[in-house]
Amino acid sequence: MAYDFGSQTLGIKNPFKKEGLFKAVAGVLVALLGIFTLIQVASELKADKVVGWAYVIIGFYLLISGVRHTSVGFIQLFRYFVGRSVPTSLAENKSPSEQESAKYERNALQYDAKTLYSMMMGRKNTTFTEPVGFLGRFVHSIFPKLTFLPHPLRMMAQEIAGMVINYLTGIVSFLIVFFIVTAGLAGETAALFAMPIVGTLLLLYLVISWSSAARAIQRTSQTVLKSSGGASFGVIIAASIMIPIVAGVYLDEWLIVSDNTQQIFTEASGIFNAWANLGLLTIATLVVLAAVLPLLFARMANASPQTEVSEYRENMQESVHPNEVFINIENIVLANRRYKEMPNRIYREFDPKLIEQSDGKGSFNGQLLIETQPALAEEENNSKQDNKKTILSTIGQIAFVISAIAFYYLGQNIISAIGAFDSWKLATTNSNLTFFLQALSSALFTLFAWLTFKSAAKILDAASHLFWGEMHFTSLLMHLNTEGTYTESKLSTGMSIHDSTRSENTVVRSSITPWIITTRIKTSIFATSGMKNLEQPRYIMSMAKNDQELDSIVDEIKSFLKEREAIAAITNERDLSNASQIHQINQQSRAFEPNVNVDAKLSFDEDEQAAGYLRNEAAQESVEKDANK
Structure with a gap:
């Protein structure tokens, strides 16, 4: 929206200063970690070019990520340019003097004139739409006042609820597979690598769902609640039961595994499992809920959905x-x-x-x-929840820094896995293979740890931005x-x-x-921050x-x-003086003449009656002429 400066400001201040400060500090820390990694490139390139270039990739990623995060924080700390045309109109503004501003805000309009008229006449509020999908209805049934929040907050609540339900679904699925494998229902061959494969797929599923939730929360301009269904729950549970059993039956018939191979896979499956990563996911889920839910409950408590006119x-x-x-x-x-x-x-x-x-x-x-x-x-913007918002922002930036550290160690573990793989290729012994599988397991652990903290940081950052940015x-x-x-x-x-x-x-x-x-x-x-700071749906x-x-x-x-006047009258002294002079002249022209026979003169009243008669006659003649035409 155009910056329309005026000496009479609207009193809108930058709401993102604290959040921007925390982001800038976190970005600087990550950038320093990237610089530290790049410093090691020269020495590593001399020793091993593959390791050296791996350090280059790790360092550049951390440096770019840190600089970008720092720049976003600085933008939030900069002056908040707010003109006299903010915030966005409810519908298309047809005021002749505001057509330039109306052009900029056209894509951010939430209502139209017909909807506003219908809301006033019907004493209703079309902002509070019905939730869509099984999950949406489930969440809104547990928290009825969630219906009376703006769409971005409702979407955030749905996404976090979906994230938790997906996590619980994944845990139940993993436990089912674990029971089937340990009970021997999956067969001997499938039992060797069922848990590592299922654990990897489960972690991928959960990390993808977390990333999807973070992207959905960041879309603050979305004004329609999307469908959140629950059909995937039954599909995942059914697949967790059927796939290990069916795979076990056919794998035992098709594959014959030697004792040596069985021993190696047994050791590998014992080395890598998803329990550690699931523990990190559990901690991350609890942290997200503990940071977001208090602010969400406080916002629901302040909702007052009146529809009176x-x-x-x-x-x-x-x-x-x-x-x-x-x-x-x-x-x-x-x-x-x-x-x-x-x-x-x-x-x-x-x-x-x-x-x-x-x-x-x-x-x-x-x-x-x-x-x-x-x-x-x-009174609405002077929130008492600033301390909770500060805690939420702090936790989000800590998660961002931890994700950067996890990425650094991921690079280290990948380098170790590459070295172990080279050693195994040179000497294909069981010990080298076990060492390679251990390095690969460590790399997978840090990979999912990095993705977990990265997704948690995005969710916390998006939620923090929503709570800081809401203005009333x-x-x-x-x-x-x-x-x-x-x-x-x-x-x-x-x-x-x-x-x-x-x-x-x-x-x-x-x-x-x-x-x-x-x-x-x-x-x-x-x-938001930037040029379109208040060019958002209202x-x-x-x-x-x-x-x-x-x-x-x-x-x-x-x-x-x-105070309306129906008769035009003289309203200034000069016109009144001129009329008085004309009246005096008329009086003198009708001066009394003594020689005239008094009986022949008409009285004043008779004179007026005669004048009225003449006017009536003239009017009658005019009407007759018009009729003859």
Whole structure:
């Protein structure tokens, strides 16, 4: 969104300073580890080129990862550029002065004018959608108030719940395979390598599910809840039972394993197993839950899903042109509701339609849907959960540093495995093979440890960014529907034959039926760092009555109608003086003449009656001429 500078700021400060500081420190530590690795390249290249180039790859990865993480942290520490056009509008903003900003925020709109009108008329909130899929319904049934959170938080809760369920499913599956193998149901051949293979597949499945959850949580702009099903649970359990048994039956028939090979595989399967990595996954799962759930529960406790509005309906008979009513409402009444003189956000333009009929009669109607400039809700943003957010950010960055250390040791173990493999190729003895399998087992352990901590760090980092970035705003949302009829009539004053000043006015008598609906809404947006810091979807969290604001609006409209003037009069001293002089001249021209027969003169009243008669005759003749034509 464009940076529209104004001396009157909206009071929005950078919410990511603490998180950025922790990220910068963690990134520097990882970058230093990468530099330390690169320093060893020269000496290792002289000894062994393969090992030397392995150190180059490890060092560059750690250095690039650390520098990138540090740069993200510094960006979060930089000045937070917030113009006067933030946050994003609820629907397309049709205000003539804000078309440039409306163009930038078009892809981040959560609602449209029809939806907002439906929400106000129906006293409902379409933000709170029904969960999709088995897992979504399961989680929302356990935590009912989760329904009343913004979509990013609901998605995060679903993904973490899915991660936990996948973990439990994997553990149950692994235990089933372990029971089948130890009970001898899988046969002798399958029992040699069933547990290492199943353990590896299980760890891959869990790590992939964790990575998928982290990516889903990071997509804060996603405004639709995705389906979270539970069909995979039954498939995994069934596969855990059937595959070892079926494989054991056929492998015993097809493969004949020698005693020497059986001894080697027995030692290898004892060396590598998934229990250690599953233990790390268990610890990581508990840490994620302990860091995220307190903040999530606190956010659910603060949810107040009100859907109330204030409305005003009345029929008024006033001598005013309908267009003047619309102009007064738009240019005065609603302009008085601006926050820090920011233009109101117009979601449905006030396009009054006058339908003229015969004999000076007609009807009119017009609609308007506006939102005042959202103001930062200080009481909502001054959260008491900053300490918990700080702990969450700290744990996330610690997990990031641990994942970097695990990657460093992964490189070391891969180098050791390569050396053991070379030794085995030179001398294919059982001891060299066992040594190679041990090195490979260590490499697999550190590989899954690295992936585990990396995924946990991503999940914690994404959750931390969500909680730090949520901002709350409050604003007035108003819908006005005005309908009615009008009749034109003429009002003339100063029509006496002796009057020198005359005023003729066309008076419009209007029957106005306004229907005004207002509500004080609280909205939530998830800010980010960078150019699109507040160009994100904004969610309506609650709609509260605001009778006092509505009464103030109605009073201003009625005050305008009462102060209307139907008769044009002289309003300045110079015109009044000129009219007085003309009146004096007329008086002198009708001066009394004593020689005239008094009986022949008409009285003042008779004079006026005669003038009225003449005017009526002239009007009658005009009507007859029009009829003859």
